[in-house]
């Protein structure tokens with residue numbers, strides 16, 4: 546464990562003990578969940594003790610809410626709420642009366658947002674939490690907000706120019722579309738200095754496009770139920786965790802927390818005495834970064850979004866994800882297309898990569914380059930085979946193994 550990680554776990558140990566047993570005594574659905582796991586409230590003594598509580602999936606939370614609307618019995622009686630949201634599922638999210646209820650202040654501060662900013666907030670404000678989440682954090686930081694939402698790009702481009710917008714919050718793809726629209730209208734924003742982008746992956750090509758037009762581009766990661774679960778610092782390597790929530794990366798089979806860099810599901814626990822959302826599985830895959838960060842932010846980092854639970858397959862005990870594979874092999878010279886085949890004989894997994902060379906490519910050189918990329922990018926040894934063609938809709942990973 547890095548110093549940042551062990552200090553973070555110690556702080557969360559204290560919060561688990563201070564908040565969760567008391568919350569279980571107040572919130573019947575949470576206590577019932579503990580009982581089902583064979584636990585009593587005081588068993589929740591530290592972060593390690595949470596491993597004994599099965600992860601609550603988002604689907605299970607939807608079912609809980611449907612069975613006992615609106616919050617599945619997870620909201621304490623008399624809780625004071627500022628806003629109520631509905632996100633796809635449907636899932637309802639109660640916002641507490643707190644200065645920065647979804648913990649985005651540190652994320653935006655790390656990206657340089659402050660009182661001198663006029664921020665175009667292009668997150669949705671209708672029913673879903675994103676718009677209000679970010680507005681709340683921006684107001685806390687003293688920034689001025691243009692509640693733009695999503696849509697009407699021509700009006701947003703005009704407003705950005707007329708109002709001297711200095712910063713953007715929203716999807717990265719939407720920022721690109723907005724800047725293109727503004728350029729077409731002859732209204733490129735003149736003062737745009739920073740952008741905080743969320744809610745979808747930021748591929749390197751899109752990042753490069755945005756950075757040509759916006760000096761500071763930072764990405765964040767979070768969910769509607771839990772808010773901030775990670776944000777970039779100056780180092781742009783991975784995502785720092787917010788200090789106010791517990792983020793774990795958990796084994797997909799056992800639920801055990803993996804602090805050592807192994808890949809697993811991102812699982813979040815909120816320290817809300819009136820709404821104990823504990824061990825909620827996000828369905829996203831990530832891993833802790835075990836090297837210390839060069840910046841001054843005190844919390845540890847995760848690697849960022851590595852895919853969705855369910856798409857990943859385990860090969861020789863390690864996860865292999867289609868998106869990771871596509872990233873690892875992107876830009877290999879002479880590579881037209883590829884697929885990975887996983888097979889198993891004599892209880893040993895084998896990995897084969899079929900590659901289609903581009904016209905005129907050196908086949909032996911291509912095979913060697915792909916083999917090396919798979920070794921360095923995915924940490925697997927693979928046999929690489931050149932094939933004449935693959936179907937256009939061929940999945941990236943084909944699992945041929947049988948387990949009987």
Ligand SMILES: [Zn+2]
Nearest residue numbers: 778780838840
């Ligand atoms: Zn950092």
